[in-house]
Amino acid sequence: MAESTGRRGPRPDAAHERGGAPSPDWEQLERWDRAYYLHNVQAQGQWPWLAVERQAGNYLYLSNGASLLDFQSQLISDSLGHCHPGIYGEITRAMERYGHVFFGMGHEYRARAAKLVIEDVLGGERGWAGRLRVLASGTEAVENCITLARLYTGRTLILTQAHSYHGLTVGATMLRGYRNNLTPGGHPDEVRDVPGFPAHGYIPIPPPEHADYAGPLPLPSLVATEHIIRTLGARNVAAVITEPMFGAGGLAPHPAYMPGLRDLSKRHGFLWIDDEVLCGFGRLGEWFGYQLHPGVEPDLMAVGKSINGSSLPCGAVVASKAIAEFFDQARWWSGSTWDGHPLVCASIVGALETMLADNVLERVRARGRYLRERLDHLAARHPSVGRVAGHGLYHAVDLVDAQGRPIVAEDRYTAFLGDLTDHPNNVVARECAARGVFLGGFVPNTIKVGPPFTISEAEIDAGLAAFDAALSVVDARWC
Ligand SMILES: Cc1ncc(COP(=O)(O)O)c(C=O)c1O
Structure with a gap:
């Protein structure tokens, strides 16, 4: 997954950011992580090595040289982006x-x-x-x-x-x-x-x-x-x-x-x-x-x-x-x-x-209105979008099949059984990551759009362009 993940392009000088320290041996680190870390959510054999070399602002810089716009604030958590100077x-x-x-x-x-x-x-x-x-x-x-x-x-x-x-x-x-x-x-x-x-x-x-x-x-x-x-x-x-x-x-x-x-x-x-x-x-x-x-x-x-x-x-x-x-x-x-x-x-x-x-509430409301308007546009164009709901900078997008039913029938009652790789949330996550955007969801049919409060309108457009392309894949498959 790491190989096909993220967008390559100009990035800050990583060695400079490490104070001139030599680049770590990422292959060795991957071996240690796979051998000794007690991973969660996935079984050890399914673990994707998606290593973050550094973070700044609204971006994650990966060990493979690519970068991701963090459109989900990690776990809807890193609200001021990454490493905020304040x-x-x-x-x-x-x-x-x-x-x-x-x-x-x-x-x-x-x-x-x-x-x-x-x-x-x-x-x-x-x-x-x-x-x-x-x-x-x-x-x-x-x-x-x-x-x-x-x-x-x-x-x-x-x-x-x-x-x-x-x-x-x-x-x-x-x-x-x-x-x-x-x-x-x-x-x-x-x-x-x-x-x-x-x-x-x-x-x-x-x-x-x-x-x-x-x-x-x-x-x-x-x-x-x-x-x-x-x-x-x-x-x-x-x-x-x-x-x-x-x-x-x-x-x-x-x-x-x-x-x-x-x-x-x-x-x-x-x-x-x-x-x-x-x-x-x-x-x-x-x-x-x-x-x-x-x-x-x-x-x-x-x-x-x-x-x-x-x-x-x-x-x-x-x-x-x-x-x-x-x-x-x-x-x-x-x-x-x-x-x-x-x-x-x-x-x-x-x-x-x-x-x-910074009067953050005003900022969240303004960016939130912009985000919601554009999500509603996506919903009008993609039959797989069954519902957009939320407030401020947290909106959930529910994905449905051609009959308007949840694609994975258990929906929010899921116990995460069977092969999860083809659940719609994971399909969207893969398609977005390939386009340089970190966005996905936890339950199978729901995408959680929750960018940092520091997101700009241009970055919202970039994040949603990737989501738009991912939704076309979902439409073609399930609608
Ligand atoms: C609503 C809610 N409560 C509690 C928790 C647990 O918080 P933490 O992960 O910081 O232990 C979370 C984490 O995502 C959460 O979303």
Whole structure:
């Protein structure tokens, strides 16, 4: 794959970027990586060697001399492009003074990061948010939200949506959706779940209706969810956890869904955990996805990715004022070596100060409108495009066959069985990569268009030209 991937052309002087250091031996590195690294998602034998030599701006420069326009911000994560000076400058300055400081001590960057999030982004006194804790990943933020919700309410059950994704540690895996299962070697059609799945305490609820749902209201998903709540007994439910727009599943919920779900949680007296790891900090054209729905605010929020442009491993929890106050009075035995790491907090400070100074929301909205207009043009010309849905700089494109059905029938219920190489998402990824663009999807029929906030209109045109060509291949094959 690497040989046919990327666009060759003028590129920055790589040796200069390495400070004159000699070029690494990429063949040797490939042998070590194949021999010793514990890869995920693909079996070892299927692993494509797609090595990135360096990154800059919105581009990845590959070891084979080619480059890729990153039209997906890696995992819809690297929101300010790669190696943004506003972030890396702050990390570099922090490194002159700090290594690791354990959570029992304070430091400059933890205080500044908390002030930026709670006061400058979330409105301080006027807002709902009380406190921030900085952790090592979005998954850890989700785990902490669940524990906080259970300790605060004294209840066990967590409602979790089909098609959702919240991370792959043992607890987060139990949150339904894409769940750490194994397809054993030699058994391409077998699903082997992590023993113990599904676990006590995690209750699946239906996925939301799509944004273009035109059926009756109230939404059937919310009616079914309320039946589940009544069956379980609301007094046993600690929280519901949702994504504003699904990251892995690429599903933009109907606009009535989030307000309706929040109403359910208020009427039945349980918490709402809003997982904003992928959508938070600007991706949907608002600081957070919940702000697309006026009057709706969460109790707990898990964030990550864009909080520091994914420059260093990071996640964080935001607790409401009421929950923060409850834990202020208590002694909670929690913590990790990495809580509030100075360099990670410096990366948050760098990213948020850059985003605030550059008025990032305006930029995301303007570029997002441009992107959506052009995606709608593509949809009008390609019969394989069944739906375009999203906000800001995150749009999901669902691919269908000549009858308008999902090309891979399991669609978002996929367990990733059989030969995946010919799934439409992988066909699109290959065709785009051959044209110098990094773009694909996670579930088989959905392409996730999520370029960095630093993308220009010309780069949007370039990314979509590759996608256009890839869609012609999909049309010819399935429509
Ligand atoms: C919505 C959502 N929650 C949680 C996670 C897990 O975050 P991390 O990969 O930083 O552990 C992700 C990762 O993609 C995500 O999209």
